[in-house]
Amino acid sequence: MTDTANQSTEMxxxxxxxxxxxxxxxGRERRFQAMGIAAITMGVLFLFLLFWSIVTxxxxxxxxxxxxxxxxxxxxxIDPSGNRDINVIQMPIRYNKVLEAAIYKAAxxxxxxxxxxxxxxEAKSLLSKGASVDLRDLVVENPSLIGTRIDYWALADxxxxxxxxxxxxxxxxxxKRKISDxxxxxxxxxxxxxxxxxxxxSNLFFNGPSSRPESAGIAVAVIGSVFMxxxxxxxxxxxxxxxxxxxxxxxxxxxxxxxIEVNINNLAAVPSIVFGLLGLAVFINFAGLPRSASLxxxxxxxxxxxxxxxxxxxxxxxxxxxxxxxxxxxxxxxxTQAIFxxxxxxxxxxxxxxxxxxxxxxLGETAPLLMIGxxxxxxxxxxxxxxxxxxxxxxxxxxxxxxxxxxxxRTSAAILILLAFLALMNISAVLLRRRxxxxx
Amino acid sequence: MSPLWLLAAIVVFAxxxxxxxxxxxxxxxxxxxxxLHSRPGYYGSYVMIWTALPAIFFMVAVLMAQxxxxxxxxxxxxxAGYSQSCDREMARTNGDADAKLPAICADKEQxxxxxxxxxxxxxxxxxxxxxxxxxxxxxxxxxxxxxxxxRPTLKEVGVALAEDVPTPVVDAANKxxxxxxxxxxxxxxxxxxxxxxxxxxxxxxxxxxxRARNLVETNIKVALVLASSIAILTTVGIVMSMLFExxxxxxxVSLSNFFLGTQWDPRFTSAGxxxxxxxxxxxxxxxxxxxxxxxxxxxxxxxxxxxxxxxxAEYASNTVRAIAKPLLEILAGIPTIVxxxxxxxxxxxFLRDTGAAIGLDISANSVLTAGCVMGIMLIxxxxxxxxxxxxxxxxxxxxxxxxxxxxxxxxxxxxxLPAALPxxxxxxxxxxxxxxxxxxxxxxxxxxxxxxxxNPFEAVTTVTVKIVSQxxxxxxxxxxxxxxxxxxxxxxxxxxxxxxxxxxxxxxKYREQYD
Numbered sequence: 011m012t013d014t015a016n017q018s019t020e021m022x023x024x025x026x027x028x029x030x031x032x033x034x035x036x037g038r039e040r041r042f043q044a045m046g047i048a049a050i051t052m053g054v055l056f057l058f059l060l061f062w063s064i065v066t067x068x069x070x071x072x073x074x075x076x077x078x079x080x081x082x083x084x085x086x087x088i089d090p091s092g093n094r095d096i097n098v099i100q101m102p103i104r105y106n107k108v109l110e111a112a113i114y115k116a117a118x119x120x121x122x123x124x125x126x127x128x129x130x131x132e133a134k135s136l137l138s139k140g141a142s143v144d145l146r147d148l149v150v151e152n153p154s155l156i157g158t159r160i161d162y163w164a165l166a167d168x169x170x171x172x173x174x175x176x177x178x179x180x181x182x183x184x185x186k187r188k189i190s191d192x193x194x195x196x197x198x199x200x201x202x203x204x205x206x207x208x209x210x211x212s213n214l215f216f217n218g219p220s221s222r223p224e225s226a227g228i229a230v231a232v233i234g235s236v237f238m239x240x241x242x243x244x245x246x247x248x249x250x251x252x253x254x255x256x257x258x259x260x261x262x263x264x265x266x267x268x269x270i271e272v273n274i275n276n277l278a279a280v281p282s283i284v285f286g287l288l289g290l291a292v293f294i295n296f297a298g299l300p301r302s303a304s305l306x307x308x309x310x311x312x313x314x315x316x317x318x319x320x321x322x323x324x325x326x327x328x329x330x331x332x333x334x335x336x337x338x339x340x341x342x343x344x345x346t347q348a349i350f351x352x353x354x355x356x357x358x359x360x361x362x363x364x365x366x367x368x369x370x371x372x373l374g375e376t377a378p379l380l381m382i383g384x385x386x387x388x389x390x391x392x393x394x395x396x397x398x399x400x401x402x403x404x405x406x407x408x409x410x411x412x413x414x415x416x417x418x419x420r421t422s423a424a425i426l427i428l429l430a431f432l433a434l435m436n437i438s439a440v441l442l443r444r445r446x447x448x449x450x
Numbered sequence: 451m452s453p454l455w456l457l458a459a460i461v462v463f464a465x466x467x468x469x470x471x472x473x474x475x476x477x478x479x480x481x482x483x484x485x486l487h488s489r490p491g492y493y494g495s496y497v498m499i500w501t502a503l504p505a506i507f508f509m510v511a512v513l514m515a516q517x518x519x520x521x522x523x524x525x526x527x528x529x530a531g532y533s534q535s536c537d538r539e540m541a542r543t544n545g546d547a548d549a550k551l552p553a554i555c556a557d558k559e560q561x562x563x564x565x566x567x568x569x570x571x572x573x574x575x576x577x578x579x580x581x582x583x584x585x586x587x588x589x590x591x592x593x594x595x596x597x598x599x600x601r602p603t604l605k606e607v608g609v610a611l612a613e614d615v616p617t618p619v620v621d622a623a624n625k626x627x628x629x630x631x632x633x634x635x636x637x638x639x640x641x642x643x644x645x646x647x648x649x650x651x652x653x654x655x656x657x658x659x660x661r662a663r664n665l666v667e668t669n670i671k672v673a674l675v676l677a678s679s680i681a682i683l684t685t686v687g688i689v690m691s692m693l694f695e696x697x698x699x700x701x702x703v704s705l706s707n708f709f710l711g712t713q714w715d716p717r718f719t720s721a722g723x724x725x726x727x728x729x730x731x732x733x734x735x736x737x738x739x740x741x742x743x744x745x746x747x748x749x750x751x752x753x754x755x756x757x758x759x760x761x762x763a764e765y766a767s768n769t770v771r772a773i774a775k776p777l778l779e780i781l782a783g784i785p786t787i788v789x790x791x792x793x794x795x796x797x798x799x800f801l802r803d804t805g806a807a808i809g810l811d812i813s814a815n816s817v818l819t820a821g822c823v824m825g826i827m828l829i830x831x832x833x834x835x836x837x838x839x840x841x842x843x844x845x846x847x848x849x850x851x852x853x854x855x856x857x858x859x860x861x862x863x864x865x866x867l868p869a870a871l872p873x874x875x876x877x878x879x880x881x882x883x884x885x886x887x888x889x890x891x892x893x894x895x896x897x898x899x900x901x902x903x904x905n906p907f908e909a910v911t912t913v914t915v916k917i918v919s920q921x922x923x924x925x926x927x928x929x930x931x932x933x934x935x936x937x938x939x940x941x942x943x944x945x946x947x948x949x950x951x952x953x954x955x956x957x958x959k960y961r962e963q964y965d
Contacts, residue, residue, distance in 0.1 A: 035857050035860070036857065038857070038859055038860075039857045039858060039859045039860075042859035042862070042863075043761070043765055043859070045757045046757045046758065046760055046761025046762075046765055047761060048757070049753065049754045049755075049756075049757030049758040049761065050757075050758045050761055050762070050774050050778070052754055053754055053755075053758055053774075053777075053778045053781065053826075053829050053830075053833070054774065054777050054778070056781070056826045056829070057777060057778075057780060057781055059796075060784070060788070060789075060792050060826075063792060063795070063796040064788070064791070064792070067795065248677075249677045249680055250677075252673060252674045252677035252678070253674070253677040253678035253680065253681065254678075255674055256671075256674035256675055256677065256678040257678055260671060260674060261678070269682065270678055270679070270681055270682060273681045273682055273685050274681045275950075275954075276685070276947060276950055276951070277681060277684060277685060279880065279883060279884070279946065279950045280688070280887070280943065280946065280947070281884075281886070281887025281888070281889065281914070281942060281943075281946055282887070282889065283887065283889045283914050283917055283918070283939070283942070284688060284692075284887070284939055284942060284943050285688075287688075287691070287692055287917070287935065287936060287939040288684070288687055288688045288691055288692075290921065291691035291692065291694070291695055291936070292687055292691050296691075298517055313684050316680065316681065316684070317681070320681070344663065344667060346667045346670055346671070370783065373785075374784075374785025374786075374787065374788075375785070376785065376786065376787045376889075376890050377786075377889035377890055377893075377914070377918070380918055380921075380922055381917075381918075381921055385922055403785055403787045406787050406788075406791065407787055407790075407890070407893075407894070410790070410791050410794060410795075410894060418795060421791060422791075425787075425788050425791060428785065428788070429784070429788070432783060432784075432785070436783060
């Protein structure tokens with residue numbers, strides 16, 4: 011009797027305990043779930059923070075401050091002899107005076123007034139040092155402009171640009187500001203009159219690098235990147251597909267094949283900078299290929315991309331059911347015919363998806379290119395893959411080291427352009443997979 | 451003739467061969483192709499392969515041999531020329547004991563003793579040779595006979611020389627031009643001959659009984675094998691090239707200085723100057739910096755990545771999963787240079803200002819900055835690998851645990867994670883290897899100075915940062931300051947390779963076999 015009473019009180023106690031425990035356990039469950047949600051939220055938050063920081067820093071770079079000038083291309087200044095000799099009219103220095111006269115007029119300063127010397131100097135410095143070169147290019151192209159009046163939007167200095175975009179605040183003391191009070195006064199009056207305005211920054215897209223932020227652009231880097239991507243595509247795709255066909259379809263199971271497989275998996279995890287060292291030692295020092303050339307960059311990136319393409323191609327080949335091969339063999343095709351005529355076409359979407367993803371990786375790669383000397387100031391547009399060039403990510407790296415505020419903005423803009431290319435490639439890979447993916 | 455044109459010619463020839471071979475096969479059986487052993491296209495391919503392959507091999511061989519041949523010609527010509535001119539000068543000043551050593555003899559001496567001088571003269575000879583080949587006949591003759599000065603003459607055709615060059619150089623350049631011309635003739639003649647021989651022989655062999663398909667397929671298979679061995683070649687290339695340069699380095703700097711030194715101060719001496727001191731190349735502070743930053747990165751990435759993976763695999767509805775998973779994977783697709791910039795302009799200043807606000811002195815390129823940003827980069831590596839592994843744990847284990855009354859989180863903690871542990875550890879190790887080899891984030895966000903410190907608010911530097919900074923300066927290639935990059939590179943390669951192999955080993959050894 012007492013036993014059962016004891017038992018029942020015990021049972022009561024444990025059930026109470028259990029209920030208490032259950033509460034705690036459910037609490038733990040909730041906390042555990044919350045941790046999971048928090049982790050995902052943090053990851054996504056970081057992603058947005060990253061994009062937010064780059065977009066807010068970079069979007070302004072797509073506009074550039076220009077100064078609307080009414081320029082009289084005086085023949086006396088540009089071509090005193092009057093015979094349009096290209097060696098005479100192509101000197102940028104001849105256009106300085108022309109531009110100066112125009113900017114004094116735009117700022118409302120009388121150039122003959124000796125007391126306005128300072129104001130004249132300040133007004134002159136609003137123009138970019140590249141403005142005379144741009145004007146020169148315009149005139150050299152149409153010499154008939156000499157002696158006429160033209161409406162011209164001249165490039166403003168990078169600091170003026172930053173000031174107008176609010177990146178150089180007004181309220182800090184003049185000594186710490188790159189723009190003087192006198193310049194601010196001129197800028198304000200000019201902006202009010204609409205003489206000073208922001209326009210689309212075409213220099214960013216069509217110019218090469220420059221030490222002046224206002225005329226710096228990514229064109230040379232983009233050409234270099236395009237050359238490299240073409241080389242990677244032309245080399246890595248056939249080699250990668252051939253290697254995967256061998257490993258997946260022909261290779262006997264032996265030590266050698268195992269070795270190759272382990273190798274490919276390891277190569278996929280080798281730090282990219284090591285590939286750069288390989289390129290430096292083998293392609294440049296041993297084979298004697300030129301430094302900074304996009305050919306060498308392309309070769310290095312090819313070696314880096316190969317494992318990605320091979321792994322993707324192999325899984326695409328694996329996904330083609332054996333019945334396809336057997337059917338082809340059954341009607342008398344040889345093994346090679348079965349693979350090249352039937353399996354490979356069916357695996358193409360998978361292969362292309364893998365290739366695009368590999369190319370996207372290669373496009374964003376920077377470190378190996380630094381090793382092979384692509385971090386150089388290349389002003390000339392490369393005509394062949396053997397000419398010195400830079401790449402888009404390397405250009406970003408070089409700009410990020412520049413101190414001027416205007417370069418930070420352009421670095422972000424270049425990153426946005428790079429990310430746009432990458433997004434385009436990845437989206438096309440996803441679409442390709444969606445469109446052509448086949449379930450067997 | 452440039453190699454590209456030659457290649458184009460080979461391709462055209464091979465295509466013609468293909469058409470001829472196909473036609474011959476078809477006409478052999480009077481159009482009744484059922485009598486052929488293989489389909490007609492294979493006869494075409496057969497002729498094409500045997501027309502093009504020997505010529506291409508020959509071309510590649512000649513092009514690869516030519517630079518070596520040319521440099522040996524330059525070397526022997528320069529040596530002969532120098533000693534001839536030197537002897538002549540000596541003979542002129544003969545008997546005059548006070549006379550200075552003639553300039554040309556000093557040149558000779560330098561050339562014979564200094565590697566760098568030889569490399570320099572080789573490139574000078576090459577540019578003179580280019581210049582001479584641009585000159586017209588009369589001027590070239592004048593130059594050859596020493597009637598006009600070399601430098602101004604060459605400047606007119608657009609070849610700039612740093613200094614005027616002595617006659618032996620001009621002679622060597624002339625010899626080089628002759629050798630180049632001969633080389634071109636050999637190349638052109640050999641390729642032409644091989645094309646014709648290959649075409650004729652293989653064309654003649656085409657007959658209905660020729661097993662063309664089998665022959666072509668053997669060639670295809672050989673090509674496939676070659677393609678797959680490129681992976682091996684790459685690894686061999688990496689190891690050999692770095693080992694080779696690292697051995698050069700260890701000839702100049704002792705092993706203990708590198709592996710046991712705690713001081714990193716490679717003292718940049720100007721190129722070519724001897725006796726600049728060895729400098730200290732202590733690896734330890736670099737390794738410490740690398741491991742420290744990687745550790746911080748893993749401390750950020752592992753909890754976030756793991757919890758994200760668990761939530762996505764076990765709790766999330768299909769819609770949440772379909773949105774969150776690709777979003778996190780975007781993080782893996784962003785180039786590291788972008789993370790580096792993010793660290794440089796956003797995270798670094800933010801941490802520094804926050805630190806200043808609460809009275810901590812945080813350097814803008816502290817361990818914390820680089821580690822946090824690298825951690826963000828690693829989140830998707832850990833989350834997607836772990837996600838796959840957790841999903842692969844069989845449902846029966848979950849059902850069993852839930853059936854015994856465990857809550858979902860208890861099931862995860864007590865049953866699923868232990869079952870998935872080897873895979874998770876593997877994914878963490880892979881992430882660690884990526885963190886150690888990561889370059890751009892640390893180049894932009896970590897410090898430059900090697901620093902053995904425990905303080906996460908100070909700047910440290912890493913192995914990869916030093917590889918970049920040692921190789922992007924204007925340094926002579928053979929100096930230890932440059933070669934150390936290869937020693938660092940092979941160290942990095944060995945560490946990451948070891949981690950990868952270890953990760954694979956753990957996954958394989960401790961993997962539970964369920965079905």
